[in-house]
Amino acid sequence: MVDHRELFEDVTEALARAGFDTGSGPSPLSIGHHPEGVVLGWSPGVAPDGPPSGEARAAVSGAAALVLRECGFLVTETGEGELLVRCAEPVTVPPEPEAPEQWWG
Secondary structure: OOOOHHHHHHHHHHHHHOOOOOOOOOOOEEEEEEOOEEEEEEOOOOOOOOOOOHHHHHHHHHHHHHHHHHOOOEEEEOOOOOEEEEOOOOOOOOOOOOOOOOOOO
């Protein structure tokens, strides 16, 4: 498995700055490693009132995805309903073509 330690730290920091509970200890939001990047999901059984409803999960997942996209990460949903976060591929801008030589005649 590829080590995405720096990506994990960057994602955790971005979410913490946005007010998400990313500290150590019980939190309904889990951040873990994935072969393709970092995955955000839900930790079962950590919320005192039970797991959040589907609407609450969708709202929090949508907010987390928005925050991470604004930070420049690529965010997709996995088949299990988690968010897969990857580094954005560096954008390569092709060089501008040289202007044709002007012939004045």
